Amino acid sequence: MQVIVNISLKEGVLDPQGQAIARSLNDLGFQEVGEIRVGKRIVIEVNEPNRARLHQRVAKMCETLLSNAVIEDYDIDIPDGQ
Amino acid sequence: MQVIVNISLKEGVLDPQGQAIARSLNDLGFQEVGEIRVGKRIVIEVNEPNRARLHQRVAKMCETLLSNAVIEDYDIDIPDGQ
Amino acid sequence: MRIAILIFPGSNCDRDMMVAIEKLTGRRPSLVWHKESCLDPIDLAIIPGGFSFGDYLRCGALAARSPVIDAVLDHAARGGAVMGVCNGFQILLETRLLPGVLVKNAGLKYICRNITMDVCETVDSPFTRNLEVGARLTMPVAHNEGNYFAGEDELARLNDNGQIAFRYVDGPAHGLANPNGSSLDIAGIISANGRVMGMMPHPERAISPELGGSDGAKLLQGCLEALVS
Amino acid sequence: MSEPEMTLDNAASMGLSADEWKLILKRLERTPNLCELGIFSAMWSEHCSYKSSKKWLKTLPVDGPMVIDGPGENAGAVDIGDGLAAIFKIESHNHPSYIEPYQGAATGVGGILRDVFTMGARPVALLNALRFGAADHEKTRHLLGGVVSGIGGYGNCIGIPTVGGEVNFDASYNGNVLVNAMAVGLTHSDRIFRSAATGPGNPIIYVGAKTGRDGIHGATMASAEFSDETESKRPTVQVGDPFTGKLLMEACLELMGSDSVLSIQDMGAAGLTSSSVEMASKGGLGMEIDLDLVPTREEEMSAYELMLSESQERMLMVIKPDATRRAREIFDKWNLDFMPIGRVTETGRLVLLKDGATACDIPIKPLVDDAPEYDRPQAKFVSYPIVESRAITSDAPISSILLQLLKTFDLASRRWIYEQYDSQVMADTLQGPGGDAGLIRVHGSQRGLAMSTDCTPRYVEADPHNGGAQAVAEAYRNICAVGARPLAITNNLNFGNPEKPEIMTQMAQSVIGMGEAALALNTPVVSGNVSLYNETDGQAIRPCPVVGMVGVINDIATAVGIAPTASGQTLLVIGQDEDCNDGWLGASLYARHIAGEPLAAPPPVSLEAERKTGEFLQSQIGAGTIIAAHDVSDGGLVVAIAEMCMAAGLGATIISPNGGNAHGWAFGEDQGRYVIATDDAGVVTNAAKTADVNICLLGVISATDELKFDDGDAISISKLISSAEATIPALMNG
């Protein structure tokens, strides 16, 4: 099964990368661009047929390794029809 | 409007970071984990009410700056109901 | 010899490059701020190392879209010579003046150490003309993203056309020769017409024996002499 | 919306005691509001007020002919000749680094760099001192990896070389890592900027990044003990932005070159609070600030939040009224916020406006002058016993012990760490990490600056007084070993909870020892930092008063490294007498790894001998008789010899001592010694005799791959190298 984990900076945490990209887009003439936040999108192949258990295991991966709870949030997306 | 741009590595392009994460997860006892690919998830506030034009402008941003066509693909997601 | 060094807000090897060029030529190169949109007539444009715009998004990506780069593209289109070192190499790839990309080091870590590289046989180019093929040069690398990547076909083309200028060889006792996992051990490449060169190692940091050796001076001197003659 | 009236409970939750609360009521003659209480709590926190350490810090020697600015300014300043000043300071970021190692370490580097360029100096070098838990502790790998890449992430991007540092691993740091960062800068001695506000009516300018809700109450967090709860409380940590840091550095230095700045202060711990209060109090003036003008990146920030935010990359300045336009242009060029937010007043009060009303109106003097100062009780210290080396040693061959020691985390190669730091940017690095002191050229001259950070916590624990002195002596030796003249020090006092008498003893006694050594070695203390409450669940760290020392060398051409250059060069040890055949193993690494670390007194330090030996070495290096030098520290004589051979890729033949205790001789950590390589053994030996400095022949460098003792015991240098190089990578990649 393929699982997608989105890691994003918690609200209020400074995102210097997002700021720099937004400024650059503005400079390039994309005046309509406001705030930008950059996160990670991790696509994981997981061999676990049981969806409930799959979700639970991936959540564990997020807490142990994939995200840093001090500054990041994660969300898990298990596309249907796999 | 909020637009989400997902940038992922093209197939065939090596992803050392994804490999390293997969290895760490395996070491941590997540044996069910197979391949991992890491991409970027960019959330952009754009001031453009017209959805068609919005899509077109964001595509332009991707081509000009946000993605590098040599190794990356992008996809644009404009959540409904905004 | 008219040389311009481009400066982005996060450049941090601009002074080092200026000092090296001044030491070798006796003349101070002109320094050009990234917001300038044209260049005075020059023989060589140098894009120095650093973190041009914080290296956010992709190294060199934001810099490659700044006004001064348009001027560099014009200069290159007229056959002008361009050299990019480290972040400058990354920027040149983002402008597509050179093919391929530089991705994260295979070890996923920043690496600062002395490397040894061989001068390769290339198309005629001021950047290699005065260097002996097979000469070994030692100088530092210092980067996070120096892992050169291109498709198989592109790599074959670079190799067959003589566009690979420098290759990592002969590692130190405690590490591999290739510090970053670069395809074909590539440390630097040149354009098909020989006029644009990008390299990861820092010649400007090796211009005197007490400071990291003088192979960098040898390399730069060779280029500068080829460009005037 | 009216806010609830503040009570003792509120004060207590901000870390203030009942007495401190009472004093606030008395000084204000009313109850403070939330913002005012927050300001008092931050200013009176351990971190800002030094309330437990001040009494002891006052005992340190801070004067000397070379001192331009001692403690009190953002960083210390010393005269290095040619009209130039070296400006330096060390600072801790321990707690944030434990919570978020990458950002904690990165913002530690950013913070110390701001302290240096606030004084008008361009930073030219970075160092660090790190302590992690036991290598096999579950968190160590994550913390080490994150801290190292955070240090590199900031320093590499901003473009300042990291040229040295030190790292230890010990179980006492399992729940409390130490991350101390030091920065060194250079400027003209007549162009130093200070923080005292001047000229009532002058504009107060906010520059740099926007303010968010980052790290609110970081200063109080840094002043509180950790517990399991802290980890789940997860305070917002600051996120660093080295790119903005670079812009701010360039913009400030450019502005300072234009005769516009009257006073300037970075916003570090307790952000706008401590910067405004310090500037006003030093100038004996007041300040009026309109908080609605502060550039923010988050909505609806309260006065309390604005005053206590620790968002990074911000500065406060007082500039000449007619310089505003020029200053704004410079900050526009660097894409940074530039905002006049208030003015200097004569009232002596800090007045803050928010939403058109007065959010705070308090006298500044008590915030600083009445900050509590405690003479906390000490416990009577029972020194660890002196243990004879005979009681510790085994009869294994020296070579096998050497191999075993070089593989330990205490002695293994630090390459995995320091190769992640750009040690050469600015193109003035003569010696980066891997030698004794880092050495950089003063740009455009023949002069060099040498620098080192040092502390041996196990010595400090066994004997705080001696351990404090030893930290200075070891730093001194590292500077002398490259041929430089030690000038002055900065220090970072890392201890547990000072409310415990035994911790107070560690701090007080080690500061006394440090002061004695600084005085004897003529290296006054010009800046420093204190980090207390380094405890987790009541378990204190091993005491770690880190010394950062800076020295100067007049001609860099004379400097030496640790690597001999050719076979046939003679190895001598300076500071050791000819018939030495034993050594001090108490509290040594040998005792730790081979003998189970018995409680034992550390080797004594003779300051007089240190100075004589150090000066002798400097003069010989200056005279060109010495090819390589290395101080003898952790692991003792044979480890020092092996490190020199490994650096050179050459072997050596060593004369074994007669009788005595071979392991004591080989691995004893007796102080005040250097191993040198020379082609002029006779000249150096005679000079030593004349100078009344002990010297002893050790052997000769050989073109083999073997470190050989003349009793036949031998080991391959390449094997030592591969073993010492493997330890940290094996942990990190394993």
Ligand SMILES: Nc1ncnc2c1ncn2[C@@H]1O[C@H](COP(=O)(O)OP(=O)(O)O)[C@@H](O)[C@H]1O
């Ligand atoms: N955390 C670190 N950062 C940078 N350099 C380091 C670090 N730890 C150790 N080093 C470098 O490794 C070398 C050996 O360190 P150490 O054994 O502590 O030296 P010494 O005993 O002379 O103080 C020194 O050059 C030191 O600068």
Ligand SMILES: [Mg+2]
């Ligand atoms: Mg040393």
